[in-house]
Amino acid sequence: MAEATATYKVIGTRPVRPDGSDKVTGRAIYGGDMRLTGMLYGKVLRSPHAHARIVSIDTSKAEALPGVRAVMTAQDIPEPEDRMAAAGEVAVNLKYLCQNVMARQKALYKGHAVAAVAATSVHIAEEALGLIEVDYEVLPPVMNVLDAIQDDAPKLHEELMAMDMGQKTDKVSNAVNHFQFKMGDLAAGFAAADVVIEREFNTGTVHQGYIEPHNATVLWNEDGHVHVWTSTQGSFVIQKQTAEILGIPVSQVTVTPCEIGGGFGGKIPVYLEPLAAVLSKKSGRPVKIIMTRIEEFEGTGPTPASHIRVKMGVTNDGRIVAAEADLKYEAGAFPGSPVTAGAMCIFAPYTIPNMQVDGYDVVVNKPKTQAYRAPGASNAAFASETVIDELAERIGMDPLEIRSLNGTKEGERRVDGPTFPRVGFLETVHAALEHEHYATPLSGPNRGRGVASGFWFNVGFQSSVVINVNSDGTVNLVEGSADIGGTRASIAMQAAEKLGIPYEDVKPMVASTDGIGYTDVTGGSRTTFATGYAAHDAALDVIEQMKGRAARRWDSEETPIGPEDVDYADGVFQCKKDAEKTLTFKEVAATLARTGGPLTGRATVQPRGVGGAFATHVVDVEVDPDTGKVSILRYTATQDVGTAIHPSYVEGQIQGGVVQGIGWALNEEFVYNDDGNMANASFLDYRMPTSLDLPMIETVLVEVPNPGHPYGVRGVGEVPIVPPPAAVANAISRATGKRMTDLPMSPGYILDKIHNGA
Amino acid sequence: MAHVFIPPMLQELTAGTAQVQIEGRTVRDVLNRLEERFPGIKERLLQAGDIRPDVAIAVDGEVAFDITERVEANSEIHFIPPISGG
Numbered sequence: 055m056a057e058a059t060a061t062y063k064v065i066g067t068r069p070v071r072p073d074g075s076d077k078v079t080g081r082a083i084y085g086g087d088m089r090l091t092g093m094l095y096g097k098v099l100r101s102p103h104a105h106a107r108i109v110s111i112d113t114s115k116a117e118a119l120p121g122v123r124a125v126m127t128a129q130d131i132p133e134p135e136d137r138m139a140a141a142g143e144v145a146v147n148l149k150y151l152c153q154n155v156m157a158r159q160k161a162l163y164k165g166h167a168v169a170a171v172a173a174t175s176v177h178i179a180e181e182a183l184g185l186i187e188v189d190y191e192v193l194p195p196v197m198n199v200l201d202a203i204q205d206d207a208p209k210l211h212e213e214l215m216a217m218d219m220g221q222k223t224d225k226v227s228n229a230v231n232h233f234q235f236k237m238g239d240l241a242a243g244f245a246a247a248d249v250v251i252e253r254e255f256n257t258g259t260v261h262q263g264y265i266e267p268h269n270a271t272v273l274w275n276e277d278g279h280v281h282v283w284t285s286t287q288g289s290f291v292i293q294k295q296t297a298e299i300l301g302i303p304v305s306q307v308t309v310t311p312c313e314i315g316g317g318f319g320g321k322i323p324v325y326l327e328p329l330a331a332v333l334s335k336k337s338g339r340p341v342k343i344i345m346t347r348i349e350e351f352e353g354t355g356p357t358p359a360s361h362i363r364v365k366m367g368v369t370n371d372g373r374i375v376a377a378e379a380d381l382k383y384e385a386g387a388f389p390g391s392p393v394t395a396g397a398m399c400i401f402a403p404y405t406i407p408n409m410q411v412d413g414y415d416v417v418v419n420k421p422k423t424q425a426y427r428a429p430g431a432s433n434a435a436f437a438s439e440t441v442i443d444e445l446a447e448r449i450g451m452d453p454l455e456i457r458s459l460n461g462t463k464e465g466e467r468r469v470d471g472p473t474f475p476r477v478g479f480l481e482t483v484h485a486a487l488e489h490e491h492y493a494t495p496l497s498g499p500n501r502g503r504g505v506a507s508g509f510w511f512n513v514g515f516q517s518s519v520v521i522n523v524n525s526d527g528t529v530n531l532v533e534g535s536a537d538i539g540g541t542r543a544s545i546a547m548q549a550a551e552k553l554g555i556p557y558e559d560v561k562p563m564v565a566s567t568d569g570i571g572y573t574d575v576t577g578g579s580r581t582t583f584a585t586g587y588a589a590h591d592a593a594l595d596v597i598e599q600m601k602g603r604a605a606r607r608w609d610s611e612e613t614p615i616g617p618e619d620v621d622y623a624d625g626v627f628q629c630k631k632d633a634e635k636t637l638t639f640k641e642v643a644a645t646l647a648r649t650g651g652p653l654t655g656r657a658t659v660q661p662r663g664v665g666g667a668f669a670t671h672v673v674d675v676e677v678d679p680d681t682g683k684v685s686i687l688r689y690t691a692t693q694d695v696g697t698a699i700h701p702s703y704v705e706g707q708i709q710g711g712v713v714q715g716i717g718w719a720l721n722e723e724f725v726y727n728d729d730g731n732m733a734n735a736s737f738l739d740y741r742m743p744t745s746l747d748l749p750m751i752e753t754v755l756v757e758v759p760n761p762g763h764p765y766g767v768r769g770v771g772e773v774p775i776v777p778p779p780a781a782v783a784n785a786i787s788r789a790t791g792k793r794m795t796d797l798p799m800s801p802g803y804i805l806d807k808i809h810n811g812a
Numbered sequence: 813m814a815h816v817f818i819p820p821m822l823q824e825l826t827a828g829t830a831q832v833q834i835e836g837r838t839v840r841d842v843l844n845r846l847e848e849r850f851p852g853i854k855e856r857l858l859q860a861g862d863i864r865p866d867v868a869i870a871v872d873g874e875v876a877f878d879i880t881e882r883v884e885a886n887s888e889i890h891f892i893p894p895i896s897g898g
Binding site for chain 2: 320428
């Protein structure tokens with residue numbers, strides 16, 4: 055149960071982050087900074103074809119080049135098993151994981167790794183790549199879901215039988231899985247509707263766009279132990295996946311997470327670690343590999359492109375009575391798009407009595423898709439929130455009022471079945487309705503205001519925290535969560551709150567996989583929730599132990615005092631039997647050596663009570679009718695953030711998510727030519743928004759404490775990317791009078807819609 | 813008795829039945845009794861005695877960690893996909 059907010063002393067303040075000075079002075083150690091004695095430099099040879107059978111690979115000339123110490127292909131990795139393994143956020147298929155790291159029989163996308171080299175310099179390694187001779191049988195590529203699902207489409211996996219409604223079929227198809235959620239009576243729902251709108255939508259392939267590229271430095275030591283230094287959202291996932299791919303015990307791999315320059319979901323799986331490990335084993339030297347930006351675009355997982363059909367019905371008084379959707383998501387080269395999450399989220403903000411959602415996971419000749427902030431939900435919300443906006447327009451209802459009228463709340467059911475616990479969706483809608491932004495009329499030609507809402511589940515998973523008490527009354531907090539967005543601060547703040555000591559007295563550090571208990575990824579908006587929960591519980595453990603130390607100081611023959619006779623509040627231990635007897639946290643800490651020795655608190659958690667997150671956004675745009683360029687005039691994001699532990703970092707997460715969502719809406723997509731080659735694999739051509747493109751993103755923190763967390767924490771990092779594409783589309787539609795159905799809404803697309811669109 | 817919701821993906825095993833009442837103290841008890849009524853359903857939910865990696869079993873909205881999870885008299889049980897994040 056969440057504790058009362060009125061008691062907080064640290065939570066809700068805005069202290070300086072503990073890693074701040076190292077980062078602004080350039081002293082923080084990122085993966086690219088790693089230097090080990092005798093270290094070699096690795097480079098990866100990648101397929102120039104989007105779809106090709108690998109007939110042969112001849113590495114002999116590369117191996118003979120002076121300075122080359124090792125060359126590897128997939129033959130140097132054990133044959134992968136076709137089985138699911140607990141080696142990620144959710145289970146992953148080892149065969150696909152392994153084949154994605156390095157192609158075996160087929161290259162399935164342009165940029166798919168086929169060989170790797172380690173040499174004494176990067177330049178020699180690059181030269182050696184040019185000496186590797188690969189004989190390809192080039193095959194026709196399949197580049198989008200609608201082409202891929204055709205019966206006569208080239209098949210990526212000729213042995214893979216499609217799954218349909220949970221059953222394996224006898225059909226080989228690129229649509230590798232079809233599933234369905236259903237509730238109520240869809241036909242009856244549509245029959246009761248006064249207005250029914252059905253639209254089809256397309257979204258492009260989008261990259262997470264983190265600034266720091268993937269990197270790995272690996273030493274396969276002579277004793278057989280593998281040491282990995284890398285940029286990752288989850289060191290234990292890298293440990294597991296690396297061990298599984300190499301066929302060695304997990305205890306034989308130590309992963310040290312370096313500072314991380316962004317991830318957004320894209321730095322969860324392994325890419326380079328197993329390759330550097332094999333090269334290190336073969337050469338007997340540590341090996342470092344860093345991706346180029348082109349490799350990032352062509353060889354790592356983007357978020358999927360998709361085709362979505364949505365049909366919704368509403369009564370004239372604004373009740374949404376039926377909703378239906380088909381979602382077809384690109385998985386990339388191997389099964390496993392986030393279509394299930396998209397299907398579960400698409401109508402989640404609303405109480406709709408009759409719903410049906412069908413999802414299709416479709417493989418195409420693009421890099422295997424990976425997570426990206428609320429994976430799958432932005433695509434889905436773009437479709438559903440656009441149709442809801444059009445329904446509101448058709449019945450003459452305010453677009454926020456229709457969301458308020460139909461908005462979900464505690465006890466209402468999702469399309470996949472379970473009911474919501476206490477959630478704050480309606481509070482976000484009302485906050486938007488009452489905001490000065492929404493109350494201010496938007497005037498001027500070619501301008502429009504759009505709104506949209508979104509949902510994301512958030513997850514809990516497992517976390518560990520250890521707190522060591524120092525003799526000066528400070529504490530060292532050891533955790534296993536990679537810090538992407540300020541979580542060292544948000545976790546230290548929760549420990550400080552419970553310990554009753556200043557935030558500055560908690561020194562957090564992120565340990566290697568050898569230095570802390572198992573901790574899942576920094577992803578799923580789970581870290582401040584789950585690792586914060588562990589910090590709270592570890593702090594409780596410290597307090598209980600320190601009560602014993604205080605009691606020991608006060609215990610006497612005349613007045614026996616045990617830990618149960620000690621209270622603790624506001625940093626002071628007090629004897630229940632004698633209120634005059636008090637000791638501060640620092641005083642007890644100073645005497646640890648005389649009261650039993652070092653004191654360490656610990657907690658491991660696998661918490662329930664994850665609080666889902668809702669957001670509602672309002673945006674004003676201006677569309678240039680001559681160029682099609684869209685300018686964002688004003689943007690306000692309201693979000694149920696549970697309890698904002700560090701409001702600045704919560705605001706930063708919301709602003710970051712919104713900016714990425716605007717990029718997704720207006721500019722970002724992988725552009726492919728007919729051969730399946732990406733034509734814009736650089737930040738010059740893959741256009742992400744900069745500060746010059748956008749106004750200040752205004753944030754409204756709606757605090758509906760999550761009853762499942764001691765401090766009411768909800769994850770905040772993912773849901774802010776869900777509403778922007780739809781909100782911007784709805785604003786453009788109101789500015790132009792044309793409904794937007796495709797992402798990105800680039801100038802060319804807008805012009806086409808203005809002049810030719812419906 | 814627990815209220816067990818059968819998703820569309822499993823309803824060919826229940827002849828279209830979408831919800832049943834099943835008695836049991838744990839998820840394992842419920843699945844065993846579900847199997848007695850609808851042969852073949854357990855295989856779609858369990859693998860080598862554990863919950864399949866591509867399935868999540870939610871008891872009263874909370875994902876069960878394993879089949880020994882307790883089930884209360886009026887618990888709702890749902891079979892849903894596992895969720896991850898970015």
